[in-house]
Amino acid sequence: MDLLSNLAMGFSVASTPANLVFCLIGVLLGTLIGVLPGIGATATIAMLLPITFQLEPVSSLIMLAGIYYGAQYGGSTTAILINMPGESSSAVTAIDGYQMARRGRAGIALATAALGSFFAGTVATFLVAIFAPPLTVIALKFGAAEYFSLMVLGLIMAVALAHGSVIKALAMMVLGLLLGMVGTDIYTGAPRFTLGITAYADGLNFVALAVGLFGIAEILRNLEVEQTREVMTRNIQRLMPNRQEFREMAGPVLRGTGIGSVLGILPGGGAILASFASYTMEKKLSKHPEEFGHGAIAGVAGPESANNAGAQTSFIPLLTLGIPANPVMALMIGAMIIQGIVPGPNVVSEQPMLFWGIIASMWIGNLMLVVLNLPLIGLWVKLLTVPYYVLFPIIMAMCAIGVYSVDNNTFDLYAVAFFGLLGYVMSKLRCEPAPLLLGFVLGPLLEENLRRAMILSRGDPTTFLTRPISAGLLLAALAVLVLVFLPQIRSRRDEVFTEADG
Amino acid sequence: MSTNTNDKTDQAAGLLLMGAAGFFGWQTTGLEIGTLFRMGPGYFPMILSGLLFLLGAVIFLKSFGRPGEPFGPIAWRGMMLILPAPIVFGLTVRGLGFVPALFLATLIASQASVRMRPAAALILSVAVTILSTLIFSYGLGLPFRLFGPWVQF
Numbered sequence: 001m002d003l004l005s006n007l008a009m010g011f012s013v014a015s016t017p018a019n020l021v022f023c024l025i026g027v028l029l030g031t032l033i034g035v036l037p038g039i040g041a042t043a044t045i046a047m048l049l050p051i052t053f054q055l056e057p058v059s060s061l062i063m064l065a066g067i068y069y070g071a072q073y074g075g076s077t078t079a080i081l082i083n084m085p086g087e088s089s090s091a092v093t094a095i096d097g098y099q100m101a102r103r104g105r106a107g108i109a110l111a112t113a114a115l116g117s118f119f120a121g122t123v124a125t126f127l128v129a130i131f132a133p134p135l136t137v138i139a140l141k142f143g144a145a146e147y148f149s150l151m152v153l154g155l156i157m158a159v160a161l162a163h164g165s166v167i168k169a170l171a172m173m174v175l176g177l178l179l180g181m182v183g184t185d186i187y188t189g190a191p192r193f194t195l196g197i198t199a200y201a202d203g204l205n206f207v208a209l210a211v212g213l214f215g216i217a218e219i220l221r222n223l224e225v226e227q228t229r230e231v232m233t234r235n236i237q238r239l240m241p242n243r244q245e246f247r248e249m250a251g252p253v254l255r256g257t258g259i260g261s262v263l264g265i266l267p268g269g270g271a272i273l274a275s276f277a278s279y280t281m282e283k284k285l286s287k288h289p290e291e292f293g294h295g296a297i298a299g300v301a302g303p304e305s306a307n308n309a310g311a312q313t314s315f316i317p318l319l320t321l322g323i324p325a326n327p328v329m330a331l332m333i334g335a336m337i338i339q340g341i342v343p344g345p346n347v348v349s350e351q352p353m354l355f356w357g358i359i360a361s362m363w364i365g366n367l368m369l370v371v372l373n374l375p376l377i378g379l380w381v382k383l384l385t386v387p388y389y390v391l392f393p394i395i396m397a398m399c400a401i402g403v404y405s406v407d408n409n410t411f412d413l414y415a416v417a418f419f420g421l422l423g424y425v426m427s428k429l430r431c432e433p434a435p436l437l438l439g440f441v442l443g444p445l446l447e448e449n450l451r452r453a454m455i456l457s458r459g460d461p462t463t464f465l466t467r468p469i470s471a472g473l474l475l476a477a478l479a480v481l482v483l484v485f486l487p488q489i490r491s492r493r494d495e496v497f498t499e500a501d502g
Numbered sequence: 503m504s505t506n507t508n509d510k511t512d513q514a515a516g517l518l519l520m521g522a523a524g525f526f527g528w529q530t531t532g533l534e535i536g537t538l539f540r541m542g543p544g545y546f547p548m549i550l551s552g553l554l555f556l557l558g559a560v561i562f563l564k565s566f567g568r569p570g571e572p573f574g575p576i577a578w579r580g581m582m583l584i585l586p587a588p589i590v591f592g593l594t595v596r597g598l599g600f601v602p603a604l605f606l607a608t609l610i611a612s613q614a615s616v617r618m619r620p621a622a623a624l625i626l627s628v629a630v631t632i633l634s635t636l637i638f639s640y641g642l643g644l645p646f647r648l649f650g651p652w653v654q655f
Contacts, residue, residue, distance in 0.1 A: 171557040185543035223580035389615035396611035400591040413592030429515040459539025
């Protein structure tokens with residue numbers, strides 16, 4: 001079996017002592033920062049990104065993937081214990097998880113989240129291993145026009161799945177594309193939008209943008225009102241679910257894994273959609289729908305599994321096409337490019353050790369999370385009691401060091417302050433930063449492929465429609481856009497997001 | 503009931519986006535546009551600036567006659583003290599060196615909370631500086647100059 005020998009190679013790469021240590025450090029650091037209230041996975045990865053740059057490409061990506069799972073796990077911990085989801089995908093967990101905690105079942109909720117995630121992660125890892133290689137074969141047939149159309153589809157999906165106003169999300173995406181243009185033009189070498197500052201000739205620093213938009217803006221938001229939090233620490237008594245509870249969570253976990261795996265592949269933030277979809281489905285299927293919102297175990301098991309499965313399968317478009325499915329994958333692309341790897345279909349054939357090593361490390365990372373975090377829950381809970389005013393100066397110091405260490409460029413630090421301000425203003429104006437980040441990452445690729453496609457077709461714009469794959473992708477993008485603007489769907493979409501906010 | 507019938511949030515967002523589009527559009531004027539066949543460096547940015555302006559205008563116009571949500575509290579103290587922290591670090595890291603620059607940046611950032619007492623801020627900043635120096639400079643071996651030319655005697 002090709003698959004098995006490939007997986008075996010992956011595990012041999014991922015289980016070298018050094019890589020195991022990096023995976024462990026990543027998982028621990030990710031959980032550590034992810035547990036800090038109000039900081040989601042994206043902000044966590046943005047802040048920890050720079051410390052991985054000194055490592056070998058494989059180790060660095062393994063560590064980053066570990067940080068990702070850790071941060072997600074940490075996010076659900078805060079969602080359950082203090083009703084403060086780190087990011088939108090764990091917002092659903094907070095609804096029933098927090099209610100479980102208030103009823104003295106915090107330990108069970110945490111264990112359910114961890115076990116459900118582990119199961120989903122295991123299944124999704126295999127799905128990635130099975131589906132990624134054949135997809136790369138298709139992806140190799142992609143020309144410039146197809147890539148352009150695919151990226152348009154990805155961007156439109158990101159817009160459709162963003163919170164709030166669609167037009168604002170669209171505008172954010174375009175702004176991100178424009179910010180991605182800053183720097184030297186690849187074809188002519190002409191400097192663009194640099195305001196004469198040579199330090200920006202290589203483009204705006206991606207880490208600075210991400211840290212500012214997600215990390216610093218988050219801190220500012222948390223400083224608006226300095227309230228005290230109610231931490232559900234005193235009533236963690238029992239961790240392991242009993243037989244009855246295992247039976248109750250089996251169905252939701254299985255269904256959640258299924259939904260999550262499928263939706264995670266969709267470009268534009270499938271993992272978030274997955275947890276919403278799973279919650280709605282469990283509520284519909286349940287014999288006791290009235291329990292939802294009051295501590296139903298299915299309301300934690302389903303969405304958490306869906307979320308984790310989606311997080312895993314969102315690596316498929318990244319590893320096969322080099323297209324990020326969500327802001328976290330956009331950060332991964334940034335990391336790969338800094339490591340000198342061009343993400344795309346060639347990774348699997350040119351760097352099989354890297355490709356399969358990452359896939360194997362996903363499973364190892366998930367295993368570590370279950371083994372380590374269930375016993376360590378006490379420690380994470382203690383961390384929640386550390387006051388915020390002690391935490392954020394530490395985070396600021398980390399941000400400054402992290403951004404500076406990428407290039408030793410002081411202008412990147414000024415950019416961090418600027419993007420921190422921009423991110424905060426955007427959140428005050430109810431604009432989502434996620435489409436902007438995706439636009440920023442995809443901007444240069446989008447332009448390059450557009451220009452190449454135009455040169456290949458001798459300036460004929462119909463090339464995007466006469467090539468079947470490209471036309472299909474553009475049609476899908478158009479359909480998504482039309483759907484989002486349909487009044488019926490629009491109210492449904494608002495409903496879903498308000499339910500999550502409430 | 504609020505007498506305010508315009509969505510102030512969207513008005514500000516629309517104006518800001520049009521402003522940004524204006525900036526990018528103005529910067530594009532110095533670039534070669536090229537043709538559809540051979541696009542110059544200004545072609546794609548020009549399209550995007552136009553699109554951004556259009557979206558900003560739509561958001562701005564739609565905001566009239568629609569009640570808006572309040573802005574909510576604004577973290578003025580946070581902005582005044584958090585945002586300068588990386589700038590101060592950037593301005594001093596070459597001259598003063600990593601250790602004093604980091605100490606200053608942390609100290610400034612820590613003042614953003616009203617709950618932070620001066621003595622606690624000092625202790626925290628010293629601790630963060632020592633630990634970061636140990637982790638990043640000695641542990642990870644990042645090539646930072648610990649003390650710069652401004653503090654060499």
